[in-house]
Amino acid sequence: MQVQFCGLTLNGCVYNASGPRTGSSDALAKVGSSKSCAILTKSATLLPQNGNPLPRTYTSPNFSINSEGLPNKSIDYYIDSETIKESVLDSGKPYFVSISGKSLDDNVEMMKRICKAPGVAGIELNLACPNVIGHPIIAYDMVQLRSALKTVASLSLPLPIGIKLPPYFDFIHYQKAAEIINEYKSTISYIVTMNTVGNTLMISPHSGSPVISPKGGYGGLSGPAVKPIALAQVRKFSELLDPSIDIVGVGGVQSGQDVYDMILCGAKVVQVGTCHWIEGPKCFDRIVEEFEEICRKNGVKELEEIRGKLKEW
Numbered sequence: 001m002q003v004q005f006c007g008l009t010l011n012g013c014v015y016n017a018s019g020p021r022t023g024s025s026d027a028l029a030k031v032g033s034s035k036s037c038a039i040l041t042k043s044a045t046l047l048p049q050n051g052n053p054l055p056r057t058y059t060s061p062n063f064s065i066n067s068e069g070l071p072n073k074s075i076d077y078y079i080d081s082e083t084i085k086e087s088v089l090d091s092g093k094p095y096f097v098s099i100s101g102k103s104l105d106d107n108v109e110m111m112k113r114i115c116k117a118p119g120v121a122g123i124e125l126n127l128a129c130p131n132v133i134g135h136p137i138i139a140y141d142m143v144q145l146r147s148a149l150k151t152v153a154s155l156s157l158p159l160p161i162g163i164k165l166p167p168y169f170d171f172i173h174y175q176k177a178a179e180i181i182n183e184y185k186s187t188i189s190y191i192v193t194m195n196t197v198g199n200t201l202m203i204s205p206h207s208g209s210p211v212i213s214p215k216g217g218y219g220g221l222s223g224p225a226v227k228p229i230a231l232a233q234v235r236k237f238s239e240l241l242d243p244s245i246d247i248v249g250v251g252g253v254q255s256g257q258d259v260y261d262m263i264l265c266g267a268k269v270v271q272v273g274t275c276h277w278i279e280g281p282k283c284f285d286r287i288v289e290e291f292e293e294i295c296r297k298n299g300v301k302e303l304e305e306i307r308g309k310l311k312e313w
């Protein structure tokens with residue numbers, strides 16, 4: 001089923017989240033060869049980074065915790081047409097670049113470079129990374145959120161811009177964030193909700209220490225356990241945002257039913273992160289097939305028939 005998303009036509013509604021298995025052109029090529037309908041990079045910084053000390057990821061059946069600290073090969077790698085040509089651009093799928101600069105100036109510089117590079121379909125501006133020491137989550141600070149969007153608007157970039165948001169937990173916070181995003185609806189084509197639940201802690205019963213080492217063990221929570229939080233984000237933002245702003249749902253998606261639920265809550269497209277990390281890129285084939293089967297069973301021919309149509313009691 002085709003989906004209109006931020007001015008593009010996608011051949012499907014499921015693609016990869018930024019983060020897991022998205023750091024190299026080889027990994028991105030594997031996403032391109034799967035049933036993922038688009039390809040999205042790891043969050044890039046201006047210069048290459050190794051990230052936080054190991055161990056920095058922990059996986060269990062119900063959840064994962066990570067604090068990678070933005071290891072990545074730099075923005076120039078992800079937009080270098082030689083690096084990504086065969087692997088990514090030749091797949092014919094829309095190619096999105098995620099950025100998470102150390103400062104607003106870095107983000108501006110990266111956005112300018114992306115717009116000069118050929119083959120990029122859109123930018124995902126990450127305003128939600130919880131894992132860089134000394135850098136708070138930008139989109140929890142409404143002053144910083146507004147100033148970031150104001151700056152992006154002033155650039156009048158030729159590509160669609162999406163912003164990745166952290167989870168919110170109080171309706172007043174959703175309202176404040178949505179109000180600011182709506183002010184910039186001519187700049188922001190879509191939101192991606194949600195990033196990991198920041199600064200969670202798990203202890204290993206064997207060692208008695210946290211399961212990951214950076215930042216005293218605090219890391220971002222993802223995986224099946226966070227699905228109810230992610231559904232709430234998608235549902236609430238679909239109530240509050242201007243309808244011209246598309247919503248990308250992400251958080252705990254590992255089955256066709258999870259994709260269906262996200263769309264019922266109002267998602268235009270859905271990303272898969274932790275499940276991609278655990279299962280590898282074949283997860284996209286499985287999830288897409290499961291989703292198509294559910295749609296067939298329910299007689300759904302167009303996603304618009306179910307988008308935002310969560311039944312009320």
Ligand code: DHB
Nearest residue numbers: 067068069070071129131
């Ligand atoms: C990292 C984690 C995130 O949740 C994110 O949005 C970006 C980077 C990281 O730890 O590398």
